[in-house]
Amino acid sequence: MNDATKIVVETIEWKSPQYEAELQLRDEVLRKPLRLNLYDQDLESEKEYLRAGAFFDKKLVGVLLMIPSEQKTVQMKQMAVDPEYQKMQIGRKIMEFSERLLKDKGYCKIFMHARKYAVPFYEKLGYHIVGEEFEEVGIPHLRMEKEM
DSSP: OOOGGGEEEEEOOTTSHHHHHHHHHHIIIIIGGGTOOGGGSOOGGGGGOEEEEEEETTEEEEEEEEEEETTTEEEEEEEEEOGGGTTSSHHHHHHHHHHHHHHHTTOOEEEEEEEGGGHHHHHHTTOEEOSOOEEETTEEEEEEEEEO
């Protein structure tokens, strides 16, 4: 199962079958461990988001949301990788794909609210901490940024 060469990263369209798989993955990986439910929030606003998904033999195994804003800035959020497929460089592949996509669309800056335990991962990709630690969804986060 750990043949990383079989990982394909591509965009996911809102309300597509892949989007439904994305919601399930985000709920399982990011919300249920915190005793939260992704489906309790208004997902309608997500139709304007960009999204990248990593697929292994056509199964969605990783996802990232990108929220465009003014001044050529994008917020990345909800990075999730299926625990069965971790240690296959999926997060890195999603980030690299997403950064290329955003650069091609003319975006110049990316920021995120990174879970504290994920900070070293993002630092390896060139992101830096901006500001102080804060709490979001009940756990510590740090704002991280990268100029492109």
